[in-house]
Amino acid sequence: xxxxxxxxxxxxxxxxxxxxxxxxxxxxxxxxxxxxxxxxxxxxxxxxxxxxxxxxxxxxxxxxxxxxxxxxxxxxxxxxxxxxxxxxxxxxxxxxxxxxxxxxxxxxxxxxxxxxxxxxxxxxxxxxxxxxxxxxxxxxxxxxxxxxxxxxxxxxxxxxxxxxxxxxxxxxxxxxxxxxxxxxxxxxxxxxxxxxxxxxxxxxxxxxxxxxxxxxxxxxxxxxxxxxxxxxxxxxxxxxxxxxxxxxxxxxxxxxxxxxxxxxxxxxxxxxxxxxxxxxxxxxxxxxxxxxxxxxxxxxxxxxxxxxxxxxxxxxxxxxxxxxxxxxxxxxxxxxxxxxxxxxxxxxxxxxxxxxxxxxx
Amino acid sequence: xxxxxxxxxxxxxxxxxxxxxxxxxxxxxxxxxxxxxxxxxxxxxxxxxxxxxxxxxxxxxxxxxxxxxxxxxxxxxxxxxxxxxxxxxxxxxxxxxxxxxxxxxxxxxxxxxxxxxxxxxxxxxxxxxxxxxxxxxxxxxxxxxxxxxxxxxxxxxxxxxxxxxxxxxxxxxxxxxxxxxxxxxxxxxxxxxxxxxxxxxxxxxxxxxxxxxxxxxx
Ligand SMILES: [Zn+2]
Numbered sequence: 001x002x003x004x005x006x007x008x009x010x011x012x013x014x015x016x017x018x019x020x021x022x023x024x025x026x027x028x029x030x031x032x033x034x035x036x037x038x039x040x041x042x043x044x045x046x047x048x049x050x051x052x053x054x055x056x057x058x059x060x061x062x063x064x065x066x067x068x069x070x071x072x073x074x075x076x077x078x079x080x081x082x083x084x085x086x087x088x089x090x091x092x093x094x095x096x097x098x099x100x101x102x103x104x105x106x107x108x109x110x111x112x113x114x115x116x117x118x119x120x121x122x123x124x125x126x127x128x129x130x131x132x133x134x135x136x137x138x139x140x141x142x143x144x145x146x147x148x149x150x151x152x153x154x155x156x157x158x159x160x161x162x163x164x165x166x167x168x169x170x171x172x173x174x175x176x177x178x179x180x181x182x183x184x185x186x187x188x189x190x191x192x193x194x195x196x197x198x199x200x201x202x203x204x205x206x207x208x209x210x211x212x213x214x215x216x217x218x219x220x221x222x223x224x225x226x227x228x229x230x231x232x233x234x235x236x237x238x239x240x241x242x243x244x245x246x247x248x249x250x251x252x253x254x255x256x257x258x259x260x261x262x263x264x265x266x267x268x269x270x271x272x273x274x275x276x277x278x279x280x281x282x283x284x285x286x287x288x289x290x291x292x293x294x295x296x297x298x299x300x301x302x303x304x305x306x307x308x309x310x311x312x313x314x315x316x317x318x319x320x321x322x323x324x325x326x327x328x329x330x331x332x333x334x335x336x337x338x339x340x341x342x343x344x345x346x347x348x349x350x351x352x353x354x355x356x357x358x359x360x361x
Numbered sequence: 362x363x364x365x366x367x368x369x370x371x372x373x374x375x376x377x378x379x380x381x382x383x384x385x386x387x388x389x390x391x392x393x394x395x396x397x398x399x400x401x402x403x404x405x406x407x408x409x410x411x412x413x414x415x416x417x418x419x420x421x422x423x424x425x426x427x428x429x430x431x432x433x434x435x436x437x438x439x440x441x442x443x444x445x446x447x448x449x450x451x452x453x454x455x456x457x458x459x460x461x462x463x464x465x466x467x468x469x470x471x472x473x474x475x476x477x478x479x480x481x482x483x484x485x486x487x488x489x490x491x492x493x494x495x496x497x498x499x500x501x502x503x504x505x506x507x508x509x510x511x512x513x514x515x516x517x518x519x520x521x522x523x524x525x526x527x528x529x530x531x532x533x534x535x536x537x538x539x540x541x542x543x544x545x546x547x548x549x550x551x552x553x554x555x556x557x558x559x560x561x562x563x564x565x566x567x568x569x570x571x572x573x574x575x576x577x578x579x
Contacts, residue, residue: 046565046566048430048565048566049565051430051431051434052430052559052561052565055434055437055438055441055559058438058441058442059441059442059444059445062442062445063445073446088431089430089431089434092397092431092434092435093434093438095397096397096400096434096435096438096439096442097438097439097441097442099401099439100401100438100439100440100441100442100443100446101442101445101446103401103404103405103415104415104416104442104443104446104447105446330401330402330405331398331399331401331402332398333395333397333398334397
């Protein structure tokens with residue numbers, strides 16, 4: 001449908017330089033350049049390494065996205081960019097690029113929220129988001145339960161991790177097991193051949209008086225590390241597959257249990273799961289099982305759309321255009337702690353008006 | 362020729378427009394923490410002052426530092442993306458060269474030094490205001506005292522360390538007007554300007570911060 005907004009989205013909140021192009025809820029391009037290999041030997045994302053890589057990769061990635069989508073930059077209806085939350089220096093590279101691109105092309109600019117983008121990306125896979133939607137976002141950077149009645153204006157935090165993100169726990173345990181970085185995919189692989197009930201690892205914040213929707217993975221991380229160290233100290237071989245499976249089970253058990261409970265409590269019959277950890281096969285399977293049992297419809301985008309990418313930013317940008325939300329100003333800044341309750345960063349109108357006039361009057 | 366010059370490698374956010382003969386408009390604002398916010402409005406203002414639109418520009422000149430990285434990248438990323446959107450060339454120019462060009466240190470060699478933070482300076486030696494001798498470097502002032510002894514010095518890095526640079530002078534920060542003038546001069550003389558590559562001069566700090574990747578606001 002040619003009258004749906006054609007939007008280019010830029011994402012640089014962490015280590016992926018993502019440029020996506022969508023028309024409404026249709027994905028046209030999803031170009032990614034990742035610096036993950038450069039971070040691997042440090043066991044985590046080094047902000048300065050990520051920022052340098054974003055600067056290098058940005059222009060070629062924009063060019064690739066336009067080519068893949070087969071559209072001309074002149075035809076875009078808007079440029080969207082992750083304004084936060086994320087690594088400050090990394091975000092700033094994307095925001096600088098988006099502002100310059102929008103300004104040079106005479107297009108409106110939309111600074112949007114990274115977390116809301118993770119939810120909105122599902123529109124590219126399963127069509128318009130049901131309203132309201134419950135969303136479980138799990139990655140190396142976030143573990144949150146969010147309830148949204150309108151992804152462009154109303155995102156309510158139900159719960160979040162009080163310490164580590166779920167993905168961080170995967171990375172840490174992979175490191176302890178000497179399996180490398182990032183930990184998610186490799187733990188998933190080993191866990192498939194292990195017994196998830198071999199070791200009873202703790203389920204954080206699941207007691208009767210604990211907050212119903214918050215998460216904690218720090219205690220689990222420590223418990224697994226201690227268990228492994230005890231084995232090693234005793235000179236015994238560490239059953240890597242069973243440890244991976246039992247650890248993974250503890251994480252996804254808590255995530256799905258709380259997500260389903262939040263849906264029931266709020267009377268929401270849709271759950272979407274996004275973020276890098278949504279690629280985890282056991283999380284998908286257990287969520288499917290528990291949602292079915294509870295009469296909830298589960299929506300999980302394909303793995304490539306779950307990890308950080310530009311298409312998700314474009315998807316939310318297109319929704320901003322479609323719903324006539326205010327564009328951002330030319331002095332838009334990167335906000336490393338942009339609250340989840342701000343799906344976008346609307347500008348002070350006059351700045352935009354003046355600029356447009358100077359440019360294309 | 363209509364060159365748009367910009368630099369964010371020093372605490373100044375500075376933009377200028379040069380038509381091949383003169384600087385036709387320029388604007389600078391000093392705020393080391395807000396490069397990202399201030400640059401686009403500054404470009405907008407300079408274009409408005411000159412009464413032209415961005416698509417009239419035929420080339421971009423950007424200061425490549427050395428300078429504190431986060432700010433430096435704002436200028437480079439903006440320049441690169443303008444170049445992409447407009448299909449025009451983007452040239453790099455060492456920020457210290459711009460400072461040297463604007464300086465008036467009298468006869469003979471001199472030094473340009475900017476603040477590299479962490480008690481260091483980015484610096485280079487100049488034969489005259491158009492000729493740098495050697496590559497820019499980053500050092501502790503005390504460690505280069507012998508090399509710069511007796512030379513006048515310009516830039517905030519010189520003004521900050523009077524023990525090493527007793528003959529320190531203005532300007533403190535680079536101006537895009539100077540960068541643009543120098544670039545126009547060189548282009549006019551048929552000199553090819555370098556690509557817009559950042560001069561970091563230091564390796565990235567390689568430690569992963571505690572709680573890396575935690576981006577969910579508390
Ligand atoms: Zn993310």
